[in-house]
Amino acid sequence: MAPLLIRHRSGLPADEAWRRLTDWERHADHVPFTRTTVTTPSARGVGARFVARTGLGPLAVDDVMEVVARHPPSAAGPGRCRLAKRGSVIKGWAELEVGMLGTGSYVVRREDLRLKGRHRLLAPVVNRCGTLLFARVVRRLLAG
Template sequence: MTRAFTATHAIDRPAEEVWRLLTDWDRAAGWLGVDRVTAEGPTAAGTRLRFTTRGKDRAAEITAVDPGRSVTVRSQQGGVTADYTYRVEPAGTGARLTLDADVRTRGAWAAIGPLLRWVIRRTDARQPAALDRERAGR
């Protein structure tokens, strides 16, 4: 099993507005739980994202985009590959934001894969709700 979690949050804003906020990488640090994010281009497959967190620089890559609907970001660190797929769907007068996280481990990391997925679930499953709080300025 490689699925770390699925988290869904209803947001009382139109789906188009949620998509704009989701893909505004310059403003994403707060809801992602990192110090800084910069994108090396538009939200498109192949664009690299640079993260700074706890004094360390990390990189990720956008691997898939369905404009207005979904974006997948892949992070690879050593023997760990994590794919985060964010989906925005209309829901009544608002939107539903869903985050699916898939975490694969190999080599020495394989033995602690279940623990690593648990840690990632504990830290990253709150991102959809955090994006909503960030949007509302709370």
């Protein structure tokens, strides 16, 4: 599947946009039928792991993620965070970039989702739905 790309501008300062977008548990507030659980002592920093479980009852899939790089935004440049997807069904990565833009900020989210097995026929649907869903998550997290 081709990586997803989402670009967004916000009136929030970069540090506040970063704080909201890296509050991993709040992402589930904007994804239907999803609950996020942090599985390490802290959700912050390299090595933090969390699981986004989406589904109903036994019909659910876990998106297991680990923070493998994290550099908050500063006057020296934009913040960047990279997540590795380490689940048995969902593989790939996600990257988040947050930088200053005037008195506000910009956000770029890239995500490469790979599903276990031969799901090439589903790739266009997964990409389109993923782009719409993650754009909504970014908008809503930044809105409050």
